[in-house]
Amino acid sequence: QKEVEQNSGPLSVPEGAIASLNCTYSDRGSQSFFWYRQYSGKSPELIMSIYSNGDKEDGRFTAQLNKASQYVSLLIRDSQPSDSATYLCAVNVYMNRDDKIIFGKGTRLHILP
Amino acid sequence: GAGVSQSPSNKVTEKGKDVELRCDPISGHTALYWYRQSLGQGLEFLIYFQGNSAPDKSGLPSDRFSAERTGGSVSTLTIQRTQQEDSAVYLCASSLVSEQYFGPGTRLTVT
Numbered sequence: 001q002k003e004v005e006q007n008s009g010p011l012s013v014p015e016g017a018i019a020s021l022n023c024t025y026s027d028r029g030s031q032s033f034f035w036y037r038q039y040s041g042k043s044p045e046l047i048m049s050i051y052s053n054g055d056k057e058d059g060r061f062t063a064q065l066n067k068a069s070q071y072v073s074l075l076i077r078d079s080q081p082s083d084s085a086t087y088l089c090a091v092n093v094y095m096n097r098d099d100k101i102i103f104g105k106g107t108r109l110h111i112l113p
Numbered sequence: 114g115a116g117v118s119q120s121p122s123n124k125v126t127e128k129g130k131d132v133e134l135r136c137d138p139i140s141g142h143t144a145l146y147w148y149r150q151s152l153g154q155g156l157e158f159l160i161y162f163q164g165n166s167a168p169d170k171s172g173l174p175s176d177r178f179s180a181e182r183t184g185g186s187v188s189t190l191t192i193q194r195t196q197q198e199d200s201a202v203y204l205c206a207s208s209l210v211s212e213q214y215f216g217p218g219t220r221l222t223v224t
Contacts, residue, residue: 099211
């Protein structure tokens, strides 16, 4: 069973601090990794994708990938109350000759004003 | 350009009735996914279409659920003989390579 694991939270972070969200995955063949943000009552929104080991920065967001440890993380710098949401990690897996995306259950992030 | 659209946005139905939910993917996207999300829960995979390949139906919870994708574009998810436990938000997503883009969802309430 190919899985994506996330701590469900809630993760509470003071405003202005760095929020660190973590995700582990089971399929060593995975090549594509994504972070989605989902506000309450809304659909998930893609915020970051990463394909190579190392860091990828986009504004206040940094995705970090370590394929050897099967670990991907999302750092949010200078956290804002508007960052309060559920963050979903998604990973591609190969099943039955198909490339398919599977999601973790998400981590709820709460930024404390 | 236009994103993924879904209709209806809300659907209230009586237990035992059939419902059809529609998804219009982003033009040119070859992959289409259906998910279900109950209140406060994660995404539950239902079915996946990729091009002309046979769909991956491994997530459909029962034979009351079916989906089709006509002409490689629009998809319809059908739930027959609805039950109260079918109440949830049904989300559709499409992708060209691997990045998925979600529609706004259909909120289904079975009374």
